[in-house]
Amino acid sequence: MDAMQSIGIFAAQTFLILFAILAVIIVIAIIAAKAGHKPEVEVELLHKKYKGFRNLLKAHTVSKSERKELKKKLKEERKANDSKAQGHEKKIFVVDFEGDVKASAVENLREEITAVLTIATPQDEVVVRVESPGGVVHGYGLCASQLMRVREKNIPLTVCVDKVAASGGYLMSVTANKILCAPFAIVGSIGVVAQVPNLHRVLKKHDVDFKEYTAGEYKRTVSLLGEITPKGEEKFKQQLEETHVLFKGFVGKFRPQLNLEQVATGEYWYGEQAISMGLVDEIRTSDDYLMTLAEKHQVIKVSFEQKQSLSDKLTGILGKAIKKGTLSIVEELETRRFL
Template structure:
């Protein structure tokens, strides 16, 4: 038996094993699919959480008689608050946005904003804690649009940046009425970047032909495997510049007093520098801001939870496995522009 026959038998055996594993996984997924998945809005009352902190710590420093008096006082306060209508009080709604390159959290953000808008009024306030280094243009553009829904309802919007809100993260943040920033948080990076690996010379060196057919002069300006022409490269750079102009115009509309020639260079700044340039309004952590608000107002933290069924998770794993074995990931990379 020659080497080619050995290779053929091995490949066939490997394929059969892989097919059997996938078949078993699919059967399990079909059975688990009956469990379905659950999507829901979760609510946490932070003002009560802070009050419990205070009560717990205070109780540890009191004598037995003082603790008895404290319990009595707390009961009276609870009874009084239960009889008091809170319908007319200002409420603070809190959202956490933890962004990645794909702006995956925007799917939760749109549900959270929708939930809040069902009851929030202009006398209330929405606080969004943003943490993001930026990412794809369309993802962070949608995230900014979701926050604009709050502004359009005339509801005050405050953005808190404790660590980083750069590029696409800052695009979101500038929609706010005010931006609070920790002293060493990173903000800014008003710029656009795109990276395109090109393997054309490698293919040419090994006498491999690559042909790509398009309709439309600029359907493909630069390519992963094709030759990058001066004309195509020029058009690609023009598209990047157009995106940068859109970014700058959006920031200027939200914060008209900014000197865009100074801050729209792609650079980032720390909080203390950012406030001097007008990128943020106040140096303050979200913890300090929320703690102060909790003294007088309800703070309602809203979080949308998406619970995938077991079958969905398995399907995702299988899909990713097949995707990694193809060029689809590289094809996506070559067409993306990042804020």
């Protein structure tokens, strides 16, 4: 009897556990279905944020009688600002760009710029806070093209560099009408680099054959596993040099005052050095610049985020795990040129 009772209790516990697991799965499925993966543009009014800081601190640093007067003054100020907002005064649109090697943030950047251009006019201003050490040529080329869309609409464009805008990050920055830079921020690095690991000698040592078939003399100049020939290496270096020439030409187009022979060596400089060389226009942090603008204008931060469903996130994690376990990620590195 005790044995039967134990079995019954075990079966009941097992059922409850399975039921709990099933319930969790159902809840996750419902949340995933509701969440969807719709993209969203978010707007933050920075001028109100800054004024909120000021009002909060003022309220805590004045007497009780002065606080009443302050509330009355703030109420009048809000009414004046609301009536002004209905007019056509200058607006400042702020976009943040945080770049990685793949320039993957370009997908958000293109949507943010598109959103801004739906209402921005030449009397407004677009401020882009760039932070990037650079990366793949095609990715940062597209980033720069997105910022050029602002210039083509005759809308003033300002780039602020608080930490680093080097190589591909600087390629983006030069499209601006003016570049502001923090004193110790890093800019420049106008150069091109490519890294190609080669395992051919290892394979040869262990009598492993590697064959690669191509059509076109320079379809593959250097590779991960194949022998790097003098001819292939020479062509690869030539392609790097051609990319560098394009880079220098692009920088020179937007900042003709630069001495390219001096600055296009691949070196980087800090803000205080960069301003004397003409790489940037003013030593100033983005915070100081935006707070000053917020005293007279609306400052509107625009950000875009692709919302992912839970299933998409799980799929992405699985995909990355599989990719890391294959040679595909190494093969990608073979053909990359980095700005």
